[in-house]
Each structure stands twice: as C-alpha cells, then as structure tokens.
Amino acid sequence: MQQTKKTYTLQEATKKLEHYCAYQERCHKEVAQKLTGMHMIPEAIDVIIVHLLQHNFLNEERFAKTFVSGKFKFKAWGRSRLTYELKKKDISKVNINQALATISEEEYNEYFNYLAEKKANSIKEPNVFKKKKKFVDYFLYRGWESYLVYDKANELIK
CATH class of the missing domain: 1.10.10 (Arc Repressor Mutant, subunit A)
Known part of the structure; x- marks a missing residue:
C-alpha cells in the first residue's frame, strides 16, 4: 500500500505557517525548513515567506x-x-x-557572578583541580567568555 503524503494549497500552507509563527518567534531558516518538510515548491516557499514578512509574522x-x-x-x-x-x-x-546589546554589561556580569557562586557551591569535589575543571567546563560550554570564567574559578575555588 502506497502512503500518500499530505499536500497543501498555498492558502492552507500560509495559514499553517501564520499559526506556526504566531505561536513562537521563528527565524527565516526555521520557516523555510518547515515549508520544505511540507513538500512545498521553492516558488511557493518564497511567496509564503514574503507574506509572513509583510504581515509581521516573521521578523x-x-x-x-x-x-x-x-x-x-x-x-x-x-x-x-x-x-x-x-x-x-x-x-x-x-x-x-x-x-x-539588549543585555547590559552590568546585568551580564551580575548574572554571571550569581551563577558562578551558585555553581561553585554546588560542585561536591574535594580535589581543587577537578573542581575547577568542572566549573570551567560548565561555563565554557554555555558560552561565557574564558577570561571571565578562569578569573572567577581562581577567585572562588582555592
């Protein structure tokens, strides 16, 4: 038995994508991937993306x-x-x-200091070097600047 894939008219796909974008902010790439997954042709994808941009669903x-x-x-x-x-x-x-730029330098540093203290206190590791490594790995993985992370590790973990 052959499975038929659901096809959408331009109107149906546009409505579906309006809901998709209204539910949560999306970027162009996510919208294009969604439309490709719906088996829309490139011309239709362009038409729908332009519609979403014009009606402020996509920004x-x-x-x-x-x-x-x-x-x-x-x-x-x-x-x-x-x-x-x-x-x-x-x-x-x-x-x-x-x-x-929407995150102020002050807010950024305050939040980092708060997280760093919390994390340093939560790592239950008697070996200072291993504790520092766990601390550093945690913050580097999350994309905090290495100079901030290493300075804080040396300050909090002795």
Whole structure:
C-alpha cells in the first residue's frame, strides 16, 4: 500500500505557517525548513515567506532579541554561545549585535557572578583541580567568555 503524503494549497500552507509563527518567534531558516518538510515548491516557499514578512509574522530582528533574552535568562548562555547559535540560524551580524546589546554589561556580569557562586557551591569535589575543571567546563560550554570564567574559578575555588 502506497502512503500518500499530505499536500497543501498555498492558502492552507500560509495559514499553517501564520499559526506556526504566531505561536513562537521563528527565524527565516526555521520557516523555510518547515515549508520544505511540507513538500512545498521553492516558488511557493518564497511567496509564503514574503507574506509572513509583510504581515509581521516573521521578523528576524524581533526573533534575535527574543532568542537572546530567553536563552540568557533561562539557559544561562553567555555571549559566545548566543552568537554561535544565532549564526547557525543564519541571522545577520547586525541583528545578532542588536540582540546582544539588549543585555547590559552590568546585568551580564551580575548574572554571571550569581551563577558562578551558585555553581561553585554546588560542585561536591574535594580535589581543587577537578573542581575547577568542572566549573570551567560548565561555563565554557554555555558560552561565557574564558577570561571571565578562569578569573572567577581562581577567585572562588582555592
């Protein structure tokens, strides 16, 4: 028995993608992937993306700011990781920089210091070197600048 794949008219696909974008901020790449997954032809994909842009369902600048704010607050990602993840989503350098600028230097450092103290206290490792390594690995993976991480590790873990 041959399985038939669902096909969408331009109107159906447009409605579906309006809901997809209204539910959560999306970037162009995610929308294009979704449409490709729906077996839409490239011409239809372009028409739908233009429609979403014109009707403000799709806005890369807004996406970048929302992404940075959410991942910084809830996943405790540093600037390096945020930049890397946005580049993977083909976000322009201008939008990446604007989004990162929404986090003040003061807020960034305060949050890092808070997280660092919490993490240093939570690592139950008697060996100082292993404890430092765990601390450093944790923050570098999350994209915090290495100079911040190493300075803090040396300050908190003795």
